[in-house]
Amino acid sequence: xxxxxxxxxxxxDDVLLKAVKEIRANGNNIEEIFTPFPxxxxxxxxxxxxxxxxxxxxxxxxxxxxxxxxxxxxMMISDWPQNIGGKPSFSFVENMPAFVPVLFExxxxxxxxxxVLTFYMRSKIWPFQVASNPDPRTTDDxxxxxxxxxxxxxxLTSFLKNxxxxxxxxxxxx
Amino acid sequence: MYQFSSKLKMFSIILMVVGLIGMAxxxxxxxxxxxxxxxxxxxxxxxxxxxxxxxxxxxxxxxxENHNGVDTAKAHKKHVEHVLMQYKNRPWSAIFINAFFFxxxxxxxxxxxxxxxxxxxxxxxxxxxxxxxxxxxxxxxxILLFIFLVLSGLHFNHIYVWMGEHAEHDAVIQAxxxxxxxxxxxxxxxxxxxxxxxxxxxxxxxxLKLDNTKDYKTYIRNKNIAVGFVLFFAISELFLxxxxxxxxxxxxxxxxxxFYVLASMLVTAITVIAVITxxxxxRGYLPEVNSSHLHDLAKYMFGFSIFWTYxxxxxxxxQWYSHQPEETVYFVPRLLGxxxxxxxxxxxxxxxxxxxxLMSNDFKRLNWFIMIAGISIIIGHYIDIFVLIAPATVGDNxxxxxxxxxxxxxxxxxxxxxxxxxxAKHNLQxxxxxxxxxxxxxxx
Numbered sequence: 001x002x003x004x005x006x007x008x009x010x011x012x013d014d015v016l017l018k019a020v021k022e023i024r025a026n027g028n029n030i031e032e033i034f035t036p037f038p039x040x041x042x043x044x045x046x047x048x049x050x051x052x053x054x055x056x057x058x059x060x061x062x063x064x065x066x067x068x069x070x071x072x073x074x075m076m077i078s079d080w081p082q083n084i085g086g087k088p089s090f091s092f093v094e095n096m097p098a099f100v101p102v103l104f105e106x107x108x109x110x111x112x113x114x115x116v117l118t119f120y121m122r123s124k125i126w127p128f129q130v131a132s133n134p135d136p137r138t139t140d141d142x143x144x145x146x147x148x149x150x151x152x153x154x155x156l157t158s159f160l161k162n163x164x165x166x167x168x169x170x171x172x173x174x
Numbered sequence: 175m176y177q178f179s180s181k182l183k184m185f186s187i188i189l190m191v192v193g194l195i196g197m198a199x200x201x202x203x204x205x206x207x208x209x210x211x212x213x214x215x216x217x218x219x220x221x222x223x224x225x226x227x228x229x230x231x232x233x234x235x236x237x238x239e240n241h242n243g244v245d246t247a248k249a250h251k252k253h254v255e256h257v258l259m260q261y262k263n264r265p266w267s268a269i270f271i272n273a274f275f276f277x278x279x280x281x282x283x284x285x286x287x288x289x290x291x292x293x294x295x296x297x298x299x300x301x302x303x304x305x306x307x308x309x310x311x312x313x314x315x316x317i318l319l320f321i322f323l324v325l326s327g328l329h330f331n332h333i334y335v336w337m338g339e340h341a342e343h344d345a346v347i348q349a350x351x352x353x354x355x356x357x358x359x360x361x362x363x364x365x366x367x368x369x370x371x372x373x374x375x376x377x378x379x380x381x382l383k384l385d386n387t388k389d390y391k392t393y394i395r396n397k398n399i400a401v402g403f404v405l406f407f408a409i410s411e412l413f414l415x416x417x418x419x420x421x422x423x424x425x426x427x428x429x430x431x432x433f434y435v436l437a438s439m440l441v442t443a444i445t446v447i448a449v450i451t452x453x454x455x456x457r458g459y460l461p462e463v464n465s466s467h468l469h470d471l472a473k474y475m476f477g478f479s480i481f482w483t484y485x486x487x488x489x490x491x492x493q494w495y496s497h498q499p500e501e502t503v504y505f506v507p508r509l510l511g512x513x514x515x516x517x518x519x520x521x522x523x524x525x526x527x528x529x530x531x532l533m534s535n536d537f538k539r540l541n542w543f544i545m546i547a548g549i550s551i552i553i554g555h556y557i558d559i560f561v562l563i564a565p566a567t568v569g570d571n572x573x574x575x576x577x578x579x580x581x582x583x584x585x586x587x588x589x590x591x592x593x594x595x596x597x598a599k600h601n602l603q604x605x606x607x608x609x610x611x612x613x614x615x616x617x618x
Contacts, residue, residue, distance in 0.1 A: 054535065085495040097491045 004149040005031060005173045006156060007134060008165035009142050016143045019163035020045045026159065029148040035139035053122075058114045064110025065103055072099045077155045175461055175542050178598040182590065189587025196580020200265040203576075208251070211258040260571045266322075266331040269566040269579045272585040273322055274418065275442075275559050277315035278435075279589075281370055282443030283308040285407050288377065291400035297470055299613035300462040302604040303597065306378045308443075310596035311589055313374075316367040324419075325364050327356040328396055333567050334359075336424040346425050354421055358552060362417055365412045372401040384606035393608055411436055422566035426504040428493070434485040435562070441478035441524075443556040445548040450593070452541045459602055465539040466618040472538035475551060479528040483521070484554075507565040512572070516557045523554030556582075 017039060030046055030062040073092050076082050076099070081090045084098050087129060092099075120126060138144045147172065149156060157168050205211045235557040290298045298305075326333050336354045341347040349353065362602045380396035383389075415432035423508040427435075448471040454460045490509075493501040508517040532538055604610060 058533070086497055097487075097494050100487060100491065 009167040015164040031146040032142040060114040061111040068106030077129040186587045186590040193584025200577030268581040273319040278439040280312040288400040296609040296612035306596040437482040476532040483525040520557045
């Protein structure tokens, strides 16, 4: 269903942050904000839900740890038993201290890489993806806010102008 | 203004009195001579006969089998003397563990406090008076610790093997004599202790002066003193840990040791700041401290717990891997001997629990979670200091009885008394600090 949205451009992050609070207090719905850099506190001001990426990072870390345990057990103990530090016990538990660096690194590796991939998927950034950025200036020095238009266009336009918007356009969203 | 509640005051005085009585009992019940020691060993031998876990009984048995009568009697006498020494060390060792533990909490809070000054940190100003109060323990704590070290130097106890008579026949200790000798040891100890007390005096004095004058020059001067203290601390702590703790095992050495002690005591000190802050908040004081400040302290607790584990493991793994006899001697009683359970078990208290409890962003802001993790960290690092000291001083004859509990009671009582008395002396907020406003509105 198509509806109209207003694109307001701001040129300062502090003005933007203040505007977001005022617009939400006024009862308008902010759909999306494009910024050239992460604005501290913007997610809270917009009322976004906290990210679940942290929980995923923990799970990915556990997967990495489990994988490393299996890998070291297979490589160093069962497939090709090795004499570690002059202690040829061929037991995983007794040789565990030598494996701790590997276990740690694999945990970090899995957590970091899978978390980045998850972030890409979640943000719909993958190869050959066309940029969904409505205005290329938001990659330089401008902040663009998309507000749902439900009511008088003039009222909302003047209200946004009062909050510090420098440019306003009305577009059809599909 | 904070008022030292009479209940807490009573509690701390009772702790001290009970501790003193228990310590007197501990010294009184030490076996007097070789004869009394033999009786105890016999009893122990009989008690352990059924399950045969007593290593000393085993040693005695082996000797009976392998040697002729004269040698056995000689070896047995030597063994009894050795065990007697360890029994006599036990109350002294318990005092040293506590004197060191609580003194280092004060010192580590002071370095944490000084780092806030050096960094011109804004977030922590509302916690300054709590930190300053904890460092008040440095003066009484250092006096007690220095008396203990002087008594050790005068051979009232046999905590430091290299001070004793046996050291004369020990080539390794003789080679280290240029550093490990009693006068040098006491002079260095006095230097560390005087240094900490002097820096503490001026840092806190200037900070209190700021409240009245709000003079920017005083602020800059205190910042420069803090820079001096950080430098002094970096060097002194390095040698302090070598002198006081590592020389307990004079044959063994580890270059990581001082950093290990630093990590262990620093995380304890930050935890103590958090615990006292939460206590004061629960009594209605420190309204300026919000969940963001506690969040930051909890982050430090979390981070330094991992930092400590990193050192614990690094020190262990290299020596475990290379398997050199002079290095493994340190790990035999701890990893394989009678200290196995505290040595491995403290990893749960110091690493697993704090990391799992404090991992979540939200849990770091809940006072109860910080308290649970904090208690785990404090107990865990007490065990850590115990395992650093006890294997060298009391060996396999360690225990957790009257004397250990009594010394904890005495030093904890003294710590609470001194810290909360210092808290009650001044305004709970460092109102003169130029970053006070930033700290009050600090919000993460």
